[in-house]
Amino acid sequence: MSNKKILTGNEAISRGFWEGGGMIASSYPGSPTVQILDSLKQYEEIYSDWGTNEKVAMEIAMGGSIAGARSMVSMKHVGVNIASDPFMTFTQTKTKGGLLLVVGDDPGLSSSQNEQDSRFWGKFANIPILDPRNPQEAKDFTIEGLKLSEKFHTPVLIRMMSRLCHCRSAVELGDREEFAPEGFVPEQGRYSMLPPYSNAQQYFMKERMEKLQNFNEDYEYNYLEEGTSKDFLIITSGLIYESLKELQLENINILKLGMIWPLPIEKIKKLSEKYTNVIVLEEMLPFIEDQLKINGIAAKGKEYFSFTGELTIKDIKIGLKKAGVLINGVELEIPQKEEIITRTPMLCAGCPHRPIFHILKANNATVIGDIGCYSLGIQEPFEVHKTNISMGASLGMALGVATVHSKINKQKPIVATIGDGTFFHSGMTGFIQLAKTTENITVIIMDNRTTAMTGGQNTPTTGDYFKEEPGYHVSIPDILKSFGIVDITVADQFKYKETKEIINTAMKRSGLSVVITTRPCALNFKIKSPHFYVDEDICISCRSCLRSNCPPISMKMYPGKEKKNSYINPDMCVGCSVCSQVCPVGAIKCSSENMQKGVK
Structure with missing residues (x-):
């Protein structure tokens, strides 16, 4: 009897990791991949925990891999920027236990500050990329990726998209395949990436990619769906393939790719000779299209389809009409979307960030913002934050702005905001830099005891609120004092007038002042008092x-x-x-x- 279950793409990744004998999983919470680690918590055989940031999460998985365990690290696309330092060196090593890097891209920037195309990491790092088209393939590719990782001694990148992470479909479930890791065996030249060891690994990576190239020429997850026409061949992969299939074009030939790096160039060359036109259908940048052109294949794509955002069924139809695929007055019925009233994102009732924004707006402060729920301080009605770049950036940017203002004699205090999750993620190094400044900078650390924006994951200050978890508590004031910072004030922002006086007075003092607000997230901790x-x-x-x-x-x-x-x-x-x-x-x-x- 078939054993199927409705799973999201994220849940399918977790299930595949369990079935594939995974043992070590780490992540840093970031939409759209948060649910991967959350859903791994149900599997007792797997160690799964949040890293302090993506770099630490990557290093946990690397440690599991070199000890012979099948390991996985997941993150959103911008997280790879943080993890790239250890990642780009680890890809040179001869991988022992299977290692997966699962990345969630966000075309259209549904919940991100930029739109990165993570496929380029595969080319940059000399590793293969698998691009699943639905939750079933997400599960299958996770198992397959672990096997490929060990067969070719390489990390494997699985590229997910926001819509695929969250969509649901039936997935065939299997049993777990157990693997007993050997443990770490010291091998100096394998894991110590210093010259001359790392010089030799350049040749290893080259040979590895050549073997993967040959393997991909006949890979079972790359398959051709032949139509009745010889005019067009459409090359595509991932979730966009499913959107294309919604158009039900029986006459069109489709080459659906599973491994999109390295590409099966020889296979594509032979196929392209049979058709008059080759069209590449891919979201975001022309990754596949450019590679085909480099190899002498006359492919077209981005002249018909947008380089940014999601490609809807309607977008695909319009692009195919431009390309001449849809001719002779063919009109396809596209269901009209029901108009939805837009709703501006807002802070929750009882959000502890709200009184801080109210105070900052009233004193007309210049506020350098950061990434978190408090990013909503950019929007109406507060419009307090003036910047939003990356996690932890508010501290260094505040120092840069304050230094310029000092040199041009512009007398206006600078305020920076940062949350407790971001403080531990990438804020401590910024504070070390700020500790020696003499510029007038006030930093407000909004410690709401959780990583609230991504679902309420624990931070090192969560234990300060949950007293029943002894040991899981790190004092932010103590950390700052160890950096040599002395002007530190802890405030209860629900004591509004008192907090207002604390912030306004801090802004008038010279040098660095730090205000730590301490009310926890009302939503995550379900805080409710008499109305x-x-x-x-x-x-x-x-x-x-x-x-x-x-x-x-x-x-x-x-x-x-x-x-x-x-x-x-x-x-x-x-x-x-x-x-x-x-x-x-x-x-x-x-x-x-x-x-x-x-x-x-």
């Missing part, structure tokens, strides 16, 4: 509470009133009390008489 309400007889409709941008607050026409007054939805309010503290007339009150007035 607040508006006394409409006291409210003067000044909208001060509304400007805090808390979702439960709106304006409402009360019976017997001539104009709208503030209103708080009791079902949405989590009782953070900030709105009551910004109200100038005391119209916002706690529903519990036992609650101290104004402050939780």
Whole structure:
């Protein structure tokens, strides 16, 4: 009997790693690949944990591999930038236990600050790339990738896309294949990448890629679907193949690739001779198209299809019409999408970041932002953050801006924000640099005890909130003091007036000042206290509470009133009390008489 289960692409990767005998898995949370490690937690045979950042996660998997265990590291596309230092050297080694690098690309930037095409890492690092088209292939390619890794002594990159990570389909399940790792066996020339060892490995990588090239010429996951016409051959791979198939073009010949680097060039050359036109259908950059042109194959692609964003079925249809594939008045029915009302992303009710943004906007600070939930400080109604580049960048950028301002005698204090997850990910090195500055810089560390933006994964400060987890707690103030930083203030941002005074005073002091705000994520920790309400007889409709941008607050026409007054939805309010503290007339009150007035 068939044993199938509906899985997402991410879950299929996890299942494939388990079935393939995987033992060591690591990651750093980043959409769209977060669910891979989350879903691995169910398998007791696998050690799975979050790395402090992608570099550490990569190194954990590398350690597992050199000890002979089948290992995997997963991350989003920008995470490879962080992991590339150890990765680019490790690819020179003769891999022992199978090692997979699973990367989630994000065409269209659904949840990313840039749009990278991770296929170029395969070429750059001299490793093969597998490009699954659906969750079933995601599972199969994970198992296959482990085998290829050990057969050719190479890391293997599995390229996922946002839509493939999150889509669902039936996946055939199998049993686990057990592997007993040998453990680490010292072999100086194999893992010590210093000259002259690393010089010799350049030739090893060259030979490895040549063997993979020959292997890929007859690889079972590269297959031709022949149509009735000899006019066009479409070469494609991954999820975009599924979109193409939705058009049901029976006359079109399709070469679907499974391993997209190294390409089966000889196979493609022979095939291309049979057809008048070769069209490459791929999302983002012309990776396959350029390689075909380099090898003398007259392929076209990006003149018909966009170089950025997702290619929808409609986009593919329009491109194929431009290419002349769809002719003779052929019109394909494309279902019209139902118009969806857009909703601006916003901070959750009770979010501890909200009072900080409210304070910073009021004092018209120049704020250098960072990556996290607090990136929403860029958007209306706060519009506080003026930059958003990469994790940890706020610290070095703040130093650069402050130094320039000092040289041109521009007297305006600089504020940088960073979260606790980002602090541990890539912020500590920036703080070491800042420790010696004399410029007027205030850094606000928003410690909400979790990596909130990606689903609430633990950080080293989570244990400070969960007292039942002794040992899992790192003190950010103690770390900063060890760097030689002395101006450190810990604040409870739900004590609004007190925190406002702390931040404004810190901005006036010369040198580096650090303010650490300590309220945990209301959503992740399900924090809810008695709700607040508006006394409409006291409210003067000044909208001060509304400007805090808390979702439960709106304006409402009360019976017997001539104009709208503030209103708080009791079902949405989590009782953070900030709105009551910004109200100038005391119209916002706690529903519990036992609650101290104004402050939780």
